[in-house]
Amino acid sequence: MEQGPEAVAAFLDRESRQVWARHRITGEPVFIAPGTAAEVRRTARAEWTCLVPECEELISTRGGSKRDHFFHVTAVEHPGSSKGANHLASKAMLARWAAQEASSDAVVVEGQSIKNVELELNRRPDVLVTWPTGQRLALEVEYKHFPAELWAAKQTDLDREEVTVTWLVGHTRVQLDPKFASAVRVPALGRTLAAADRHVLVINPVTRQIGTLAGDRRFTTRLKWESTAWLRVDELDACVLDPDRGLVTPTMRRIDAAIKGAARAAAGEAADERAIEEALEEEENRRRAAWLTSRARRLVHRVWGNSPRLLIDPSDNDWAIEAIPVYWHTVLYEALIYNRLGRDFALDDCWTALRVASIT
Ligand SMILES: [Zn+2]
Structure with missing residues (x-):
C-alpha cells in the first residue's frame, strides 16, 4: 500500500510531551493513547x-486540544x-513490545549491562532480549550524535559477544528532504548503517511507529550511499521480533523481497543468454561438421589440395543459407561451375544445387 507524504510528516513531528510512564511497583511501561x-x-x-x-x-x-x-x-x-x-x-516502548513479541520464556531487560571481565567489556544495550537457548538480541536507540568510530567499536564488541543488534535512529535526527515527497535527508548514523549493509530504521516513541529508509521511492532497494532516502512508516505492532534478524518491519520485508526478485530475474536473464549462446555454438559446430564430411570438400581438396580463398571468404549477404560459407560456395562451384566453363546458370539452379546437397 502506498503511503502519502503526510504519514512521513506526522512521523517526523517533534511532539515532545511525555506519552510514556511506568508502573511504580512492576516497572512495566505504560502508554497514554490519544483521547484517554x-x-x-x-x-x-x-x-x-x-x-x-x-x-x-x-x-x-492532561488532554483536550493537545496530544x-x-x-x-x-x-x-x-x-x-x-x-x-x-x-x-x-x-x-521497545522493552514492552519485545516482552510481548518474544516467547514467554525469553527474558527482556532494559538497560542491561553485558559484562565480560576478560574482555573488559561494559556495554549497556538499551534493551536486551535473551532466549532460553542463550541467544541474545540488543535493541539500540540513538537520539544523540553517534560517530561512525563509536558505532564500529560498539558493534565489534557486540559481535564478539555474539549479540545480534538492531540499531534505531531517533526520529528527531531525521529531516524531510524538500526535493521529493516522502523523502528525507539521511542522518549520519543512517549513512554508517547503510555502509555496513544494514537496513536503516528510525524510531518514534510518541506515534509508536518504526520508519524504514529505502534507496528509491518504490521501496525496492536498500539505502546505499545516497544522502537522500525514502521513508516508509510502519506501526510497531506490525513489526516482528526475529532472534536472528532483530526487529523486522513490513517495509524491510518488502525491500528484501524486491531485491530477491530482482536477483532472480537477473539470474534468469543470464541463464537465457547462456542458453542462446550455447545453441548458437552447437549450431556452428554442426555446420562445420557437415562441411568437413561433405562430398564438396573432398572434391576441392582433391583438385587444389585445400579450400581456395575465393570459396572461403564469406559473402556480404548470407542469403539465410544454413551452412558455413565455404560449404555452400563449394557446393555451387561443384554443381554449376566446375567443368562447366562457358555454360549459363540461373538463380534457381543455385537453389536446386543446395537442395540436392541437403542444405536448407
Ligand atoms: Zn519525573
Whole structure:
C-alpha cells in the first residue's frame, strides 16, 4: 500500500510531551493513547511514575486540544533534555513490545549491562532480549550524535559477544528532504548503517511507529550511499521480533523481497543468454561438421589440395543459407561451375544445387 507524504510528516513531528510512564511497583511501561487522559488519570496519579530513573514526583494526565500526555503535578527539573526523554520513551516502548513479541520464556531487560571481565567489556544495550537457548538480541536507540568510530567499536564488541543488534535512529535526527515527497535527508548514523549493509530504521516513541529508509521511492532497494532516502512508516505492532534478524518491519520485508526478485530475474536473464549462446555454438559446430564430411570438400581438396580463398571468404549477404560459407560456395562451384566453363546458370539452379546437397 502506498503511503502519502503526510504519514512521513506526522512521523517526523517533534511532539515532545511525555506519552510514556511506568508502573511504580512492576516497572512495566505504560502508554497514554490519544483521547484517554481522563480515563487513566486516577490510575496514573496512584500507580504510575515518570520514566526518568529515581524520579518519585507525582504525575497526572492532561488532554483536550493537545496530544494527551503525562505531566508532573509539581515543577520538576530533570537532568537531560528532550533527546533524553525520547530515548527513555523508546527504550520503554521497545522493552514492552519485545516482552510481548518474544516467547514467554525469553527474558527482556532494559538497560542491561553485558559484562565480560576478560574482555573488559561494559556495554549497556538499551534493551536486551535473551532466549532460553542463550541467544541474545540488543535493541539500540540513538537520539544523540553517534560517530561512525563509536558505532564500529560498539558493534565489534557486540559481535564478539555474539549479540545480534538492531540499531534505531531517533526520529528527531531525521529531516524531510524538500526535493521529493516522502523523502528525507539521511542522518549520519543512517549513512554508517547503510555502509555496513544494514537496513536503516528510525524510531518514534510518541506515534509508536518504526520508519524504514529505502534507496528509491518504490521501496525496492536498500539505502546505499545516497544522502537522500525514502521513508516508509510502519506501526510497531506490525513489526516482528526475529532472534536472528532483530526487529523486522513490513517495509524491510518488502525491500528484501524486491531485491530477491530482482536477483532472480537477473539470474534468469543470464541463464537465457547462456542458453542462446550455447545453441548458437552447437549450431556452428554442426555446420562445420557437415562441411568437413561433405562430398564438396573432398572434391576441392582433391583438385587444389585445400579450400581456395575465393570459396572461403564469406559473402556480404548470407542469403539465410544454413551452412558455413565455404560449404555452400563449394557446393555451387561443384554443381554449376566446375567443368562447366562457358555454360549459363540461373538463380534457381543455385537453389536446386543446395537442395540436392541437403542444405536448407
Ligand atoms: Zn519525573
